[in-house]
Amino acid sequence: MYGKSLTLLVLALSMATASPVEFVERQSEDPFHSPPYYPAPKGGWAPTWAASYKKAQKLVEQMTLAEKVNVTTAVGWMMGRCVGNTGPVERLGFPSLCAQDGPLGIRYNDHNTAFPAGITTGATWDRDLMYERGKGMGAEAKGKGIHILLGPAVGPLGRQPRGGRNWEGFSADSFLLSEASYHTVKGIQDAGTQATIKHYIANEQEHFRGDGGSNDTISSDIDDRTMHEVYLPPFAAAVRAGVASVMCSYNTPQINASYACENSKLLNGILKDELGFQGYVMSDWLAQRSGVGSALAGLDMVQPGDGNLWADGNSLWGPELSRSILNSSIPVDRLNDAVTRIVAAWYQLGQDKDFPHVSFSSWTFNDTDIEFRGADMGRVMLVNEHVDVRANHGDIADTVARDAITLLKNENNVLPLSKSDTIRVFGQGAGNNPEGPNACPDRGCNIGVLTQGWGSGTSQLPEDLIAPIDAIKEIAHDVEWYKYDNVTAEVKKMASARNAKCIVSITADSGEIFITVENNVGDRKDLKAWHNGAALVKAVADSCKNTIVLIHSVGPIFMEEWINHKNVKAVILAYLPGQGTGYPLTDVLFGKVSPSGHLPYTIGKREEDWGDVGIVTEGKGVIRDQFKEGLYVDYKWFDKQGISPRFEFGYGLSYTKFQFSDLEIEAVRPLTEMPAPPPARGWTPVYDTSIPPASEVAWPKSITTRIPKYIYPYLGNATDVQPGEYEYPVGYQTDPQPAPIAGGAEGGNPALYDCMFRVRVTVKNTGKMTGKAVPQLYLEFPKGIVFDTPIRQLKGFDKIQLRPGEKKVVTMELLRKDISVWDVVRQQWILPQGGRNGYTVHIGHSSRDLVLKKETPKLA
């Protein structure tokens, strides 16, 4: 009945539960207490946004209360054509803003590009490709009339290798993740679409994410230094790139036992004051828990508008926001700031000029539909115009997918293949889902080539998707495919073909918790290849001397059962290539290009290797997950514990060889313990703050039919509402906080981005084939400092193409932020011991294959 939305809606409803949960600012002996931070800082003071705020002010000062409420509250689930639709201010020409998933392209659409997933993009280690992919996504969104694209995702980071949505982000390393965040946001926004950096913050697992009003929710308990050095940097990078929107999370809805969308420390304090965020905070879909509380804590926009239940129409804002203004609980100033932030973002992205209209519906592929899907009523209208927005983006998707492919093993140069080889392919994942590539809603199955995980972060694939087997058959002549995952006599027979090269396709999938696939409830239940892939690999390898394992996966999988089998000659990791699956893969398999991807995470041998970071699957009430490993996530943990991974972070082979030499480090600035003080903040808009007359939110006579469950800003009994005493949270104040010393501009104190050292290294292709090298810079902090710091941390990388014999000098800059630690007492980034002792710079092919090192010099 609801076409493509049916599954989603039904699943969503089945999860939906509670009534409003009261806003509580907890205060106790709890060591992980979230301190109050009030009031919400106003936006507009950063020079980069001042012009947009001036325009916004002119519009907002003309708005009535109902109009302001419209801008902040979406109209309800499935009441508009996008997954989120705010109320318009028709009188002043401000439109309903269309917000649409997601991080790898447009969800619920057609004639669009399904780009490779974030994790695939991270594996390219290529900033230009990160940008181009972002720009392609932004252009497609704008072309469809989408104002706000709900991506990129940089939380989860991937602390827990089984985390269901890790693949939506780019890397388990904060530095690589931050670079991807910055360049993706730039790309999306340069194309004229507002990017949304999400999910803020520390939403590392799906279980107990607590949407739909669930009372059993996980709290990510994180100390302040770990927050600043591990989880915050990708958000800081997005803010520095000028991101328009930040989505507060419901995954891990609580941080230090305070809900992410009403955590004043995180929203008012860290995001808006310290990071200088000038855009607006948007709730994840049903992540809001309180009306007044979330507004005071810094939330600016509510999606999809409904309160604690999907599609119930009982908003915590909407009419209740109108009431909270009339009864004086929310200062008018706070609402003005929220509205101004949203309107300013619209101007900042140039969306006030010639912006395309919304030309699709999320709820049907039919051309026509009723206007209000969520109320099952309304006139029948044209909803899908099938606008083709793909341009050359297929090439970008292919290039990203190809340059991500990571060669993990290649004995006796079994790869590349030759087209005259006898090729036997095993595993259903080498071909298309027989029902079609989009047969499972939100990609909620693991049948056919695995191109994406499942959930809201997915996109429709082309129906004529070229799967690996299709592309292989176009090149080689003697190809046979065993299209199952089970081990049968047929496997042995095929694998025994004379001189065969055997490709075994195995997979591991995960996704969002609203769909369970093969007993994986969003998060993975283990790190094994699915469908007993290890057994298939072993069965093939027992008979085939040249076995090549092809992996499509959301993250690390165990390989111990087969990696040392004498016949497993090659292992190739293709991640989640989106639509860039068949040809990019054969480009590498047959040696048209040399593989150049490198691991964006560590592959361990057993789950304990990662430390105590399994998925929390049991508990009641507020379930506390202490991030005890602190800074030691992924390879930093393996290094500290002296655990040998199967393949380390940064690892990736090539068909050619690269040599690094002539490491030079130039001191650029004197090392002072603290950065220069930040600049003073600029102007912010000032408005009349008197409480408007109740008539501004009275039901207009022009609305004769009220759509059931539709969220309007109006109040039936508005004139009854009187100002009253509100019990404000502990620590609530209206006087502005002093400007944080670590703040001062978008992304924090601009001095943090000063270059302190310039590092040069010569990279030479000493092999026989053109290829792309990824020189990686790992920084070791000075010995003897009082700050416990990971042994080595990625702080620089580049990706360059070289012909055989060619060499180039690569320059990498170490910025103040890269060589600083977060001092929790001083609330400041500092150079330990005033930078008196030198840092050691390591250059390597991976986090463990380090070939050059040098100590940083003093400025003469």
Ligand SMILES: *[C@@H]1O[C@H](CO)[C@@H](O)[C@H](O)[C@H]1NC(C)=O
């Ligand atoms: C699409 O159109 C078909 C044929 O008219 C109809 O049966 C179906 O219900 C429609 N689907 C949706 C989601 O409206």
Ligand SMILES: *[C@@H]1O[C@H](CO)[C@@H](O)[C@H](O)[C@H]1NC(C)=O
């Ligand atoms: C959650 O707690 C609230 C308040 O105690 C209660 O009304 C509601 O029924 C609970 N929800 C669930 C799903 O248990």
Ligand SMILES: *[C@@H]1O[C@H](CO)[C@@H](O)[C@H](O)[C@H]1NC(C)=O
């Ligand atoms: C969480 O608790 C830790 C430990 O008390 C504290 O250092 C940190 O600032 C808190 N963070 C947030 C966001 O509340």
Ligand SMILES: *[C@@H]1O[C@H](CO)[C@@H](O)[C@H](O)[C@H]1NC(C)=O
């Ligand atoms: C608020 O938005 C609704 C549509 O969601 C629209 O009908 C109404 O006119 C808007 N109200 C105002 C005051 O602009």
Ligand SMILES: *[C@@H]1O[C@H](CO)[C@@H](O)[C@H](O)[C@H]1NC(C)=O
């Ligand atoms: C004002 O209205 C809001 C929204 O309904 C409510 O939560 C709050 O308690 C009210 N304040 C007073 C003082 O009545």
Ligand SMILES: *[C@@H]1O[C@H](CO)[C@@H](O)[C@H](O)[C@H]1NC(C)=O
């Ligand atoms: C192997 O899987 C295929 C496809 O699911 C099925 O047709 C076949 O019967 C299975 N064979 C065995 C031995 O399980």
Ligand SMILES: *[C@@H]1O[C@H](CO)[C@@H](O)[C@H](O)[C@H]1NC(C)=O
């Ligand atoms: C107005 O109506 C709402 C909903 O009917 C009710 O909850 C609220 O208490 C009323 N407010 C006043 C001030 O009467």
